[in-house]
Amino acid sequence: MLENLKESCGVFGAQDFDYRSVFPYVYWGLRGQNHRGHQSHGFLTFDGNFHIHKDLSLVPRIKRGAIQEWIMKLPGHVGLGHVRYTTSGGTDGESLVKSxxxxxxHEGKTTIALSFNGNIVNVPEIIRKIREKSPxxxxxxxxxxxxxxxxxxLAERRDLALSVKSCMKEMEGAFSVAGITQEGELFAFxxxxxxxxxxxxxxxDRKILTVCSxxxxxxxxxxxxxxxLNPGELVVASEDGFAREQLVDCGRRALCAFEFAYFxxxxSMLGNKFVYEVREEFGRNLAREYPDTVRNSDIIISMPETGNDAxxxxxxxxxxxxxxxxxxxxYVTERAFILLPKERYTTIDRKINIIDHKISGKNVAVVDDSIVRGDTTRVVVKKLRKMGAKKVYLLITFPRIMGPCFYGVDMAxxxxxxxxxYETEEIAEIVGADAVKYQSIDGLVKATGLSRNELCLGCITGKYPTPMAQRLADEMKERFENGYEEKGRIYEVAIH
Ligand code: SF4
Structure with a gap:
């Protein structure tokens, strides 16, 4: 999928029990996970004091001299890192770095550092509660x-586990967190x-503990x-290693299914399987579910990189x-948002090179991970037609996305x-393809090796794993079907 769909963040944390510098691990940990957020990055270390550095840009773009400088300026045996793409809040440089x-x-004499991946759903309610104490x-x-x-x-009870537990209980949404206390303990939940x-x-040698997305x-x-980490679990590092504690048990797990298809x-390994193996099975499922389409195709091509394994x-x-x-x-990393509107449809040519004489006169099955807004899919199909494709069949690994995401993906x-x-046949017509074939939800679930009850399938089934997200989805759907204009995330309106 070439739509540059964004997820908000990737996190990394490390603690060296022999008190050596962890900055190099944090740097590489972020570099390896830069695909989860490439607008800005941040490093923080602790050696009795906190040291922090944040900036815009990809991690690999940090110049060698700057890295040498930051090794000196970010000492410490405990560290955190973060890469981000904003899905909410200000988008000017200053706001991006700040967020x-x-x-x-800090609160009173207590300080903590945090890295976070996800999205909170009941933001207004939480703000209200915080402002009761801090107007x-x-x-x-x-x-x-x-x-x-x-x-x-922490200020009330000096108990990290109880504080995290109340966080888990009161906040609805997705949050995978790595943090450091002012005593220098690495924690994650x-x-x-x-x-x-x-x-x-x-x-x-088990001397360095790490947590990462x-x-x-x-x-x-x-x-x-x-x-x-299990849902509702807290991990805290100590001098001797680390301790795991199950703080809350909601009775189900709901790992984002889109992680397997796209993010x-x-x-990476998710749910005991490598993601590429799951994607290969997605491809086999498409073959099993749509034998006629495959039979009628002369060749398969894939939309790199996420379509390749399928x-x-x-x-x-x-x-x-x-x-x-x-x-x-x-080396083309420009994104649609930095191009002029009239240039937008050329992004695909800048990113993907398709060899036209391999396409000409053929029935082409295009394997891609998803269709979200449909703009770029239309451009790809148009391009293939121009190259002389006789038929274009789109085989899509992620089932039809019919609802927004409340958990950190920018489908609002x-x-x-x-x-x-639109219905699937209408989508094919709109994007100019001869057919669009989505993998079934059952096929996707089976390929992940998890059960339906262990995955979030909200955007493809309309059944969200948390109650407020479900209520918001239902309300938004009703408004949409009744022709009201949607103004973005209604749960984020009027909270400032
Ligand atoms: S709604 Fe969709 S994109 Fe969002 S977390 Fe659930 S499966 Fe993932």
Whole structure:
């Protein structure tokens, strides 16, 4: 999928029990996870004092000299990192840097640092509660709500677990958090449903503990995967290692299914399977579910990178030729938002090169991960037609997206989603394809190795794993169907 759909963040945390510097691990951990947020990055370390540095840009763009400088300026045996793409809040440079974690917050004499991935749903309610105690509280971004709740809990009881527990109980939404207390303890926890991933790993000698959004953050550092945090679980590092504590049990897990199709790196492990293996199975499912379409195709092509593994699975099962004729321009990272509106439809040409004589005169099955708004899909189909494709069939691994996401993916309204406005046949007509074939929800679930009750499938089934998100989705849908204009995330309106 080439629509640049954004998720808000990737997090990383590390503690060295032998008190050596962790900055290099944090740097590489973020670099390995930069796909989760490439607008800004932040580093924080602790050596008795907190040291912090945040900036715009991709992590690999940080100049070598600057890294040497930051190694000196960010000493400490405990560290946090964060990469972000904003899905809410101000978008000027200053706001972007400010809202990038790690954030460092104080209340009285208590300080904590936090990195956060996700989205809080009941923001107005939480702000109201915070302002009962701190009337001047100024809300800018979700991570503040978590840090405020923990800080006030710590100020009252000096008990991290109880403070985190009240956070888990009172806040609805997705939050995978890594933090550092002022005593220098690394901690990490997940919301009650575990919507966003967060895993824990150790160095070979077990002297360095790390937490990160995806297992690739461990791999890049040469660390070993230990476990994926359970929903409602808190992990706290101590001198001797770490302790796990199940604080809240909501009775179900709801890992975002879109992580498998699009967000996570293919070489990350989610739910005991490598993401690329799951995507290969997606491709095999498409072959099983749509044999006629595959039979009528001369070649398969894939939309890099997320369509590649599914295309391989489809090819492997059917023997149909997977023509590697669509390639990403490796060093083109411009995104649609920095182009002029009239240039927008040329983004695809800048990103993906398709070899036209491989397409000409052929029936082409295009494997892609999803169709969200449909704009770029239309451009791809148009391009293939121009190259002489006889038929264009779109085989899509993520089922039809019919509802918004409340948990950190920038699909905010029904109106913006082509799948909520049109039936599949109409979508094919709108994007100019001969057919659109989505993988079934059952096929997707089975391929992940998890059960329906362990996944969030909200945007494809209309059944959200948390009650307020469900209520908001129902209200928004009713408004949309009754022709009211949607103004974005209604749950974020009038909260400042
Ligand atoms: S609503 Fe969709 S994108 Fe959002 S967390 Fe659930 S599955 Fe993922």
């Amino acid at each position: 990038t974690a790690p954030i460092l917050e 001047n509280f100024q809300f800018d971004f979700d991570a503040q709500l978590i840090s405020r709740k923990i800080l006030s809990g 997940k919301d009650q449903c575990g919507i966003r991933p967060l895993c824990c790993g150790l160095s070979e 995806e297992t690739v953050g461990l791999d890049v550092n040469g660390f070993e995967f230990d476990f994926e 996570s790196r293919p070489d 295309a391989f699975g489809l090819h492997e099962l059917t023997g149909k030729r997977w023509e590697r004729a669509s390639r990403r321009h490796r 309204t029904y109106g913006e989603l082509i799948g909520s406005r």
